[in-house]
Amino acid sequence: MRFYIDNKKMKPDELIANEIMKNLKEALEEVTGSKGAAKAIANKIGKNLGVMLAEKNKFRTMKEAISFLEKNGLMTVNNLKTGEEIEVVAKNTVESVPGSDLPLCWFIGGILSGIAEKLESETYLARELKCPEVGESACRFIIERIRI
Amino acid sequence: MYLVKEFVGVSAAYLDEVMRESTDSVFYRVGEKTGTSLARTQQRECGKDLGCYLSVLKKSGLIDDFEVKTENERTLVTVKDRDVASSADMRSLVRGFLAGITHGIGKAYEISAKMEGDKCVFTLTTKK
Numbered sequence: 001m002r003f004y005i006d007n008k009k010m011k012p013d014e015l016i017a018n019e020i021m022k023n024l025k026e027a028l029e030e031v032t033g034s035k036g037a038a039k040a041i042a043n044k045i046g047k048n049l050g051v052m053l054a055e056k057n058k059f060r061t062m063k064e065a066i067s068f069l070e071k072n073g074l075m076t077v078n079n080l081k082t083g084e085e086i087e088v089v090a091k092n093t094v095e096s097v098p099g100s101d102l103p104l105c106w107f108i109g110g111i112l113s114g115i116a117e118k119l120e121s122e123t124y125l126a127r128e129l130k131c132p133e134v135g136e137s138a139c140r141f142i143i144e145r146i147r148i
Numbered sequence: 149m150y151l152v153k154e155f156v157g158v159s160a161a162y163l164d165e166v167m168r169e170s171t172d173s174v175f176y177r178v179g180e181k182t183g184t185s186l187a188r189t190q191q192r193e194c195g196k197d198l199g200c201y202l203s204v205l206k207k208s209g210l211i212d213d214f215e216v217k218t219e220n221e222r223t224l225v226t227v228k229d230r231d232v233a234s235s236a237d238m239r240s241l242v243r244g245f246l247a248g249i250t251h252g253i254g255k256a257y258e259i260s261a262k263m264e265g266d267k268c269v270f271t272l273t274t275k276k
Contacts, residue, residue, distance in 0.1 A: 012189065012193075013150070013208040014208070015185070015204075016150070016152060016204060016205060016208035017151075017152045017155070017208055019181065019182040020152060020156065020178055020182055020241075023182055027174045027178050028174075030177075031167070031174060041162070041166070045155075045158055045162050048162055049154060049158040052158060053151075053154070072150060074150065107155070
């Protein structure tokens with residue numbers, strides 16, 4: 001599953017969602033004293049939210065789930081390819097923070113892997129490869145099925 | 149609506165489960181930083197109108213409704229939201245948000261929270 005995410009100018013109410021996510025990441029980092037631990041917790045929170053949303057809204061496909069996330073302003077998806085590997089090209093994620101030195105989309109990655117887990121009844125893990133905050137023009141994730 | 153309330157609810161539930169210490173201070177800090185940032189970006193539009201900043205919070209989906217009343221040296225902010233009234237983490241988040249906003253617009257208040265059924269009343273008293 002791949003995500004390419006661009007930055008955008010935010011509306012005030014969107015800023016609230018963005019700031020809460022950003023500030024929670026920072027608070028988690030302060031509390032745990034580790035960026036890795038904060039990222040793992042943020043991912044798990046995202047995953048729990050993804051599972052909850054999939055259960056509550058009874059998504060049958062990833063396309064349906066993505067459409068729900070778009071309607072709620074979490075991101076805009078330009079392209080979605082499903083199969084063994086699902087590829088998503090997305091812009092305007094609510095988690096994007098231009099100018100931050102933190103890698104982004106810890107929560108969004110978790111949400112998508114949580115939805116994938118609920119849809120497929122298998123374990124998924126989000127891996128963030130690139131993001132605008134470290135000089136890339138887009139964010140890129142791989143959401144992999146974990147075979148145990 | 150950005151699913152902010154769902155996000156905070158799931159975060160609070162998970163952090164309450166894994167953290168040994170109270171999570172109130174984490175959510176207070178998150179609210180305070182968010183409020184400070186909003187005060188900075190919305191100052192031209194909202195000036196010193198607390199209700200204007202709270203309406204942004206409502207529009208984001210974090211709170212259902214609110215009312216602001218000023219009496220003598222204190223301001224009462226009633227947040228009409230069952231989730232805020234029933235969750236210590238949500239109350240801390242909103243209390244921190246009010247602290248960040250008021251600090252951002254140059255006012256210093258002591259802020260307390262009191263539950264009243266499905267509502268939560270935040271009392272802002274001018275610091276002496």
